[in-house]
Amino acid sequence: MTVEPWVWTATIIFIVALLAYDFIFHVRKAHIPTLKEASLWSALYVGIAVLFGVGVWYFGGHQMGGEYFAGYITEKALSVDNLFVFLVIMASFKVPREDQQKVLLFGITFALITRTGFIFLGAAILESFAWAFYLFGLILILTAGHMLKKDDHSDDADNLIIRLAKRFLPTTDHYDGDKLFTMENGKRVLTPMLLVMVAIGGTDILFAFDSIPAIFGLTQNVFIVFTATAFSLLGLRQLYFLLDGLLDRLIYLSYGLAAILAFIGVKLVLHALHENTVPFINNGEHVDVIEISTGTSLSVIVGILIVTILASLFSKAGKAQTAVNNARRHAVNYLDATYTSDQAERERLYSLLVAEEREILTMPTKYRNKVKDIDAIRAKVDEAHAVHREMSGTA
Template identity: 75%
Template sequence: MEVSPLIWAITVAVVLALLAFDYFFHIRKAHVPSLKEAAIWSSLYVGIALVFGIVVLIFGGIDMGAEYFAGYITEKALSVDNLFVFLIIIASFRVPREDQQKVLLFGIVFSLIARTAFIFVGAALINQFAWVFYLFGLILLLTAGNLLKKDDDSDEANNFIIRIAKKLFHTTDTYDGDKLFTKVDGKKVLTPMLLVMVAIGGTDILFALDSIPAIFGLTQNVYIVFTATAFSLMGLRQLYFLLDGLLDRLIYLSYGLAAILAFIGVKLILHALHENNLPFVNNGEHVKVIEISTGFSLTVIIGVLVVTVLASLFSKAGKAQTAIGNLRRHAKSYNDLTYTADAGERERIYRALVAEEELVKTMEKKYRDKAKDVDKIREEVKEAHRQHDEYLKS
């Protein structure tokens, strides 16, 4: 199905309108979104994506609709994995809770721009060179391997872009609200807010290198690639706050994503063999191989994600890791006086800390002992209790 320029214009206008709405009605006034607010808006964005998919199904046919949903689900799963890295970056820069929404929205906008650029570059390459499918397939297989050996302790925020920025420009370690620049001793300097945006922007480019080959492995329709990618990013900010504290629970997500990317990588290579025109492969002739259908791909993607999520949620090791991870994060947040100026938010953090502490006590010792830096976590929790007691006395 050919998509007219008018449909393209309307689609782009809708995406821009959603981003503008998100900024002017949610981000401009710094605040900590409640769980209810995050749930409502996250559900709304998912609903918009599903309605759009139904429209594609009706007007574009079953194949086009299946391609959209396969692409959307894959990109959404990858975007959830991206949230882990965002969490590391935001924690590394100690971004105040009230200003995290602005950082996340910037990340979403930059990601959309980067991925759109890669989409059109990828489409141009595919139209001119069939061998690009081999390259995309290899990228996905390598990415799948990297996911399996991913180091959880890696500091994604300490990348070379940040190190260069700190060397070339005057920077400060303290925030000035959500300002990107501030003045220290009469000199204009960069705030950590600008640096964290640079860090997230840099990682977004790396995400696009994995994301775009994955969706091109499911469809070569540029309109479907763009819309599935755009709608998967919509609502990611709200999803961050909705899943806050649960991201650590998905301990097997990397394995599930590795399986999906490997599957799509194999699908791409099979397609490349089917369309082969490289002279050193089968003398430049097409290779007769099995082509994997979009319907089968959609079934595999959904199946792998369901198994991965259920295994993570019902795993005792997953529950322990989640509780301990949340306990560590809540203790750090409470002890860091720059984390939030909202007294209600600090009280919420403390209540969550106490609840996680009680939950950890009920777990089997073998699962608790798997946590790293146990003594350090205990000291941080002890300090949080001490600060809370002092707060109550004041």
């Protein structure tokens, strides 16, 4: 189905308007979103994406609608996995809680711009070179294997670009609100806020290398690829605060995503064989192989995610890991004087820490002792208790 230019224009204007609204009414004034605010806006953005998909299904037919929903669900799942890395980066740079929204919105906007470029580049490559389907399929299969091998998400946010910036440009280790530049000793210097945005932007580019081939494995309709990607990114800021504390619970998410990427990779290879023009494969003629339908793809993707999420939520090891890691994070944030200037937020962190400790004590020892660096985490929690007693004047 050919999408009219006015539909493209209206869709882009709508997406830009959502980003602008998000910035003007939510992000421009630094604050910590409440659970209610994050929940309502997350639900709203998912609702917008679903309604858009219903419109695509109605006007474009079930094939186009199925491709949109398969692409949206896949991209949304990958974006949730990306939140782990965002969490690590912002913890590494000690971004104040009030200013994390601005960093996330920048990351989303940057990702939308860069992925749009990758989408049109990918479409041009696939249109001109049929063998590129083999390449995209291989990328996804290799990425799936890599996801199975990694134990956890890297915490090395201080990448090459950041090290070069710190070495050759005047920088400071102190934040000045959400400013990108500040004055220090009479000189204009970069703040960590600019550096963390560079780190987020750099990781977004890396994410695109598995995200874009994955959705092209489900559809080659550029409009569907663009809109499914865009709507999966919108609302990611709110989802970050909604899922904060629950991300560690999804201990099997990487396995589920690896299975999805491997499945789409195989689907791409099968499609490449069906459309084959490579001379050394079947003498350049197409190979008579089964092709996986959009309905089958959607069913497999949804099925894998459901199994992955349920397995994570009901896993005793997952519950223990979540509670211990949350206790560690809340203890570290409570002890960090720069994490937030909001005293109510600090008290909330301590209350969560106490509640998590109670929950941990009800769990079997064999599960909680399996958590990495458990002794160091216990020491950090004890330190948080000592500081709280000192601040409250209790013995």
